[in-house]
Amino acid sequence: MLPLPAIRLLVPANIRHNSGGNVYNAALAQGLEQLGVGVTIQPVDGQWPVGSKEERRRLAGLLGSGTAGGGPAGVPASTITIVDGLVASGAPEAMEAAAAGGQAPWVLLHMPLDEHPDLEARALRAAAGVICTSGSAAAEITRRHGLAGVRAALPGTGRARVAGGSEPPRLLAVAALLPNKDQLTLLGALARLQDLEWTAALVGSATADPEYARQIAAAVDRHGLGGRVQLPGELTGQALEQQWHAADLSLLVSKVEAFGMAVTESVARGVPVIVRAGTGAVEALGLGAETAPGPPEGAPTLPGAVVELGDAGDVDAGDVASGEEEPEPLAALLRSWLTDPALRAEWRRRALAGRERLPGWDATARRVLGYVAPEASQGGHSSQPPADGE
Numbered sequence: 127m128l129p130l131p132a133i134r135l136l137v138p139a140n141i142r143h144n145s146g147g148n149v150y151n152a153a154l155a156q157g158l159e160q161l162g163v164g165v166t167i168q169p170v171d172g173q174w175p176v177g178s179k180e181e182r183r184r185l186a187g188l189l190g191s192g193t194a195g196g197g198p199a200g201v202p203a204s205t206i207t208i209v210d211g212l213v214a215s216g217a218p219e220a221m222e223a224a225a226a227g228g229q230a231p232w233v234l235l236h237m238p239l240d241e242h243p244d245l246e247a248r249a250l251r252a253a254a255g256v257i258c259t260s261g262s263a264a265a266e267i268t269r270r271h272g273l274a275g276v277r278a279a280l281p282g283t284g285r286a287r288v289a290g291g292s293e294p295p296r297l298l299a300v301a302a303l304l305p306n307k308d309q310l311t312l313l314g315a316l317a318r319l320q321d322l323e324w325t326a327a328l329v330g331s332a333t334a335d336p337e338y339a340r341q342i343a344a345a346v347d348r349h350g351l352g353g354r355v356q357l358p359g360e361l362t363g364q365a366l367e368q369q370w371h372a373a374d375l376s377l378l379v380s381k382v383e384a385f386g387m388a389v390t391e392s393v394a395r396g397v398p399v400i401v402r403a404g405t406g407a408v409e410a411l412g413l414g415a416e417t418a419p420g421p422p423e424g425a426p427t428l429p430g431a432v433v434e435l436g437d438a439g440d441v442d443a444g445d446v447a448s449g450e451e452e453p454e455p456l457a458a459l460l461r462s463w464l465t466d467p468a469l470r471a472e473w474r475r476r477a478l479a480g481r482e483r484l485p486g487w488d489a490t491a492r493r494v495l496g497y498v499a500p501e502a503s504q505g506g507h508s509s510q511p512p513a514d515g516e
Contacts, residue, residue, distance in 0.1 A: 131499050132164040135234075136188065136209045139169035143302050143331035144360055146387045147236040150259055150281050151210065154234075157282070157491025175239055176216035185213065186220035190227055206498050208257075211235030218248030230254040232498050237384040238266050247271045257497055260385035262406040279494045280413070281387050282487030288478070289395040291374040294323035295464060298373035298397070300388045302331040302360070303339040307380050308402075310345055311435060314453030315460060317349035322464045324354070329369055331360040373397045374470070375463060379435060379456065383407045390414070393480045398473035399430035400459060408432055414480025429477035433459050 137151050155165040170188065172181030189207065207229070214221055214233045224230055233253040239246040250256050250273060257277045258264035264278040297316075301307040309328050316326060332339035346355050361369060376392040379402045386407035392399045393414040401407035415426035433456050463469055495502070 130161070130163050130495075130502050132166070132205045133158060133498070134166045134168060134205055134207045136168050136170050136185075136207065136213055136231075138174040138210055138212045139171045140174055141212065143334045144362060145302065146281075146385070147210065147212065147259075149387060150236065151234070153282065153284070153487045154279075154490060154494060157487040158495060160488065161491055161495060163491075163495065170213050172213070174212050174216065176242060176245065182217045182220050185217050186223045189220055189224035189231055190229060207231035208234050208494075208498065209253075211237070211239070214253070215239040215246040215249050216242055218245050218252060221249045221252035225252040225254075232257060234494075235259070235263060235267065237382070238263060238270065240382075243270060255497060257494060258384070260406045260409055262409050263384040277497050279490050279497070280485065281385060281390065281410075282490040283387075283390045283394045283484040284487065286391070286394040286481075287371070288481075289371050289373050289397045292325070292372045294325060295374040295470070296372045297324060297326040297460075298329065298369055298376045298392075299326070299378065300329045300366075300369070300376065300391070301378060301380065302334040303328070303342050303357075304330075304335050305338050306382055307378075308435075309342050311453045311456065312377060312379055313342070313345045313349060313351065313355070315457035316351060316355065318453065318457040319460055319464065320350070320354075322461065324464060325356075326351075326354060327356040327358060327369055329358055329361050329366065332357070333360075370395050370397070375400065375430075375473075378402070378407050379433070380405055380407065386410045390484055393429050393477050394484055396474065396478040396481055398477040400456070401430065401432055403432045403434045413485070414477065414483055416476060416479055427476055429480040430473060431459060 135151060135155060141148060151167065155167055158165050170185060172178070172185070209231045211233050215235070216239060230253055233250060233256045235256055235258045250267065250271060255275065255277065256267060256273060257279050258267060259279060259281060261278045264276045267273060268276045299309060299312060303309060328342065343357060346352055346357065374397065376388065376397050377400045378386045378388050380386065381402070383405040386401065386405070387410070389399050389401060389407050389410035390413060399411055401411050411428050411430055411432070412426060414429045417426055435455060436452055463473070
């Protein structure tokens, strides 16, 4: 086995809220360090994706420095550079210059860059390899650009205590207040359930998109939910843990989601999840699925449910103007869960079982290391057991 290389991880400096990409990057670095790999996280200034001409020029300089050349065949470079896809995908010139100089970096892609597919295609073709953080993203990149050998390294999940829940039931949505996360549709669904007992918290940054955050606050007032729905902003540490511990059900109804780590964070605490159909959050929910014996063909039983949410067609004009999609399917599913104790108990049982199936961040780190330095990596993957507390 060859000595472990050092890894330099270039990340966007302009994403300051607690995004899934930031969480993944930090946990990956920690996991690699625990394997004995020296890791340097280097924030890259710029308005990524794409950035200005000067910002892309500076990126090219970063890619051309600090990374040893390829070395003899079969021997990894002394330092391997991995670039977050948010930085790399909009800067193909910088990626191509690095490749031409024998220093092609790897790309760690959290989500495809829908706004600039041509730039993304050029940048990824110049990379030493592409690692996506979900299978759905890897499949989309392969389909979209015809790239061969796109890898996937799914997020891990840290240890967590089992949630205690609340009475009345507590609903939790952990995501920055952003249009893609679609909290407006969630509020529209909750507005239809005011005859039932429940409380909810929408935990996430209100500064990532201040205008959308104002729409969220206005919708809470418009629907008369001020006494039921909390908007505590972005929380970390013990404050976030308290929210998780009080939760009975979590929701991630993003319009687009490469994976959705809030899903596995929820299952790790024994909290079932509702996710939107057609997104990578379904893949995340599947990590905690049980495989049912017998027909239909061993279909998995999910620790939660998948809901179809279409375009806003029959919503009030005021809701359409605010960007809210048709919330009725979500409202109907929530009503079933709130009014059926047996259903709530079954979802909870599946979530408690699912938390024992979730891989740890050690598995993610080993997989990434196996991709970028196969000769130096150790074989095998492991799962991190859940915390005590059941």
